[in-house]
Amino acid sequence: MDYILSIVTLACINMIAVLGLSIFTGFTGLFSFGHAAFVGVGAYTSAVLTYYYPVPFPLALAAGAAAAGAVSLVIGVPTLRAKLRSDYFAIAILGFGEALRVILENLGITNGARGLPGIDDHTTLPVVLLCLAGGVVVARNFLRSRWGVACVAVREDPVAAELSGVRIFRTRLLSLVVSAVFCGLSGGLLAHFLSFIQPVMFTLTQSTQLLAAVIAGGMGSITGPLIASFVFIALPEALRVAQMWRLVAYGLLLVLIMVYRPQGLMGYRELSSLWGKRAGPSAGRRP
Amino acid sequence: MNSPAAPLFSVRGLTKHFDGIKAVDSLSFDVAEGSITGIIGPNGAGKTTVFNIVTGLYRPTAGSVLFRGESITGLRPDRVVRRGIARTFQNIRLFNRRSCLDNVMTPLFQRERCSFLGSLLGTPSTRRMERELRERAVGLLQVLGLERFASTQADNLPYGFQRKLEIARALATEPSLLLLDEPAAGMNPEETRSLADLIAEVRERFQVTILLIEHHMDLVMNICSPIVVMNFGALLARGTPDEVRADPAVVAAYLGKGRGRR
Numbered sequence: 001m002d003y004i005l006s007i008v009t010l011a012c013i014n015m016i017a018v019l020g021l022s023i024f025t026g027f028t029g030l031f032s033f034g035h036a037a038f039v040g041v042g043a044y045t046s047a048v049l050t051y052y053y054p055v056p057f058p059l060a061l062a063a064g065a066a067a068a069g070a071v072s073l074v075i076g077v078p079t080l081r082a083k084l085r086s087d088y089f090a091i092a093i094l095g096f097g098e099a100l101r102v103i104l105e106n107l108g109i110t111n112g113a114r115g116l117p118g119i120d121d122h123t124t125l126p127v128v129l130l131c132l133a134g135g136v137v138v139a140r141n142f143l144r145s146r147w148g149v150a151c152v153a154v155r156e157d158p159v160a161a162e163l164s165g166v167r168i169f170r171t172r173l174l175s176l177v178v179s180a181v182f183c184g185l186s187g188g189l190l191a192h193f194l195s196f197i198q199p200v201m202f203t204l205t206q207s208t209q210l211l212a213a214v215i216a217g218g219m220g221s222i223t224g225p226l227i228a229s230f231v232f233i234a235l236p237e238a239l240r241v242a243q244m245w246r247l248v249a250y251g252l253l254l255v256l257i258m259v260y261r262p263q264g265l266m267g268y269r270e271l272s273s274l275w276g277k278r279a280g281p282s283a284g285r286r287p
Numbered sequence: 288m289n290s291p292a293a294p295l296f297s298v299r300g301l302t303k304h305f306d307g308i309k310a311v312d313s314l315s316f317d318v319a320e321g322s323i324t325g326i327i328g329p330n331g332a333g334k335t336t337v338f339n340i341v342t343g344l345y346r347p348t349a350g351s352v353l354f355r356g357e358s359i360t361g362l363r364p365d366r367v368v369r370r371g372i373a374r375t376f377q378n379i380r381l382f383n384r385r386s387c388l389d390n391v392m393t394p395l396f397q398r399e400r401c402s403f404l405g406s407l408l409g410t411p412s413t414r415r416m417e418r419e420l421r422e423r424a425v426g427l428l429q430v431l432g433l434e435r436f437a438s439t440q441a442d443n444l445p446y447g448f449q450r451k452l453e454i455a456r457a458l459a460t461e462p463s464l465l466l467l468d469e470p471a472a473g474m475n476p477e478e479t480r481s482l483a484d485l486i487a488e489v490r491e492r493f494q495v496t497i498l499l500i501e502h503h504m505d506l507v508m509n510i511c512s513p514i515v516v517m518n519f520g521a522l523l524a525r526g527t528p529d530e531v532r533a534d535p536a537v538v539a540a541y542l543g544k545g546r547g548r549r
Binding site for chain 1 (some may be wrong): 342344363364365367368369373374376381382383384385389392393394395396397398399401403405406407408409413456459460
């Protein structure tokens with residue numbers, strides 16, 4: 001039971017990061033191979049605060065999320081101002097993510113590549129579910145707001161968006177910061193769940209997994225990526241009995257989704273139409 | 288109010304070169320407030336380029352764009368929109384995977400001052416504003432005869448309605464000058480006639496000045512005055528429909544060889 005509980009917790013922590021990336025990639029239309037770095041910033045910031053200083057857990061979580069948002073400005077301002085095409089931006093942020101990992105590996109306070117062991121395990125399933133539920137509500141409100149509407153307009157047609165009064169650079173930057181804050185929160189929860197973090201946990205591999213969940217779930221849907229992310233975390237665990245074949249199954253699942261549902265599980269379906277039918281995937285999976 | 292002599296909008300010596308090709312060549316003309324001004328000219332005459340310069344998508348090589356007596360040359364597109372100029376596109380540009388209502392609500396939202404935190408928390412005041420905007424968007428869809436498509440995804444609309452949705456979205460920016468780039472493209476004669484009525488109605492109802500590019504001669508001759516004729520990026524003629532029709536240069540460049548083009 002403990003084992004299942006911890007898998008569910010881990011999946012829900014991951015869902016918060018996927019939620020953030022789906023705002024940026026799904027709704028704003030920019031690909032990113034670097035969002036795991038924001039998870040890492042959140043993880044290390046909050047972990048360092050509770051590890052070395054007597055900072056309360058909620059405050060450390062908030063600081064981690066804020067730090068991730070601030071760090072996203074560093075890469076966002078120069079690249080998004082240059083209005084790089086989506087694929088170039090994806091490469092730029094990939095380099096940024098790897099650079100961040102190298103920094104984490106060489107700082108004294110992060111204990112370098114060996115990682116930070118013995119972080120207090122404050123993260124419990126109720127805390128994670130609370131964060132996830134809050135995150136879903138905030139994400140939904142954001143997407144309904146002036147800024148969220150602008151994000152989707154930029155994704156659909158940047159020229160028409162600009163001529164509808166949307167400021168493209170600001171909209172993309174805001175979307176990046178909001179998504180990084182979600183990732184940072186997810187990182188803080190992760191650090192205090194695993195009690196141990198290491199720079200290699202926040203590399204391209206993890207970024208790709210986040211992106212895979214968003215794409216497989218459906219760009220332009222909140223519930224789709226959440227479901228996909230849960231499946232992607234839960235499935236390999238459930239298939240542990242199958243030993244080496246579980247990763248093959250994981251890859252096969254991705255390929256099948258892309259072949260049969262190229263638009264993702266949920267496609268671009270409207271949030272409001274989804275909301276009536278599904279009251280959020282997390283609610284239904286409460287153990 | 289402006290004195291009758293001061294035009295709402297004008298371009299002065301507008302020039303745009305693309306690698307040595309003069310797409311627009313020292314073009315100057317005025318648009319009087321309240322008019323429906325037409326721009327005609329053969330394909331490649333530089334008509335759409337003029338729209339692209341005016342709305343800030345291109346920087347002109349030389350010349351200036353004046354709106355309400357102020358220069359808006361080289362202003363970013365979203366700033367141009369805020370000044371009160373909106374446009375539609377020759378090759379329709381809608382927010383395809385959004386509903387018609389959302390298409391119209393996008394520009395409405397951008398005009399509002401919203402509290403970011405309030406929006407994230409979904410406070411009652413932001414909800415109220417959202418409802419108000421939705422009502423206004425529905426109102427705009429009604430004017431264009433699109434209310435029954437409110438929840439239809441934009442790219443599922445029939446072609447003619449997509450053009451109308453673009454006009455609705457442009458009107459949602461509350462412009463005082465509306466640029467229409469071939470609004471009747473792909474429409475049959477009957478649809479074109481009803482579009483002409485619609486454009487006239489839009490001008491009355493929204494007190495908006497209209498500048499339109501069109502190839503349908505009957506539409507232009509019926510509702511536009513004055514008409515600006517462009518050829519090879521330069522101004523060829525300017526005048527009432529009758530004057531333009533009688534102008535030998537225009538006949539030679541355009542109408543003469545293309546009587547059948549409609």
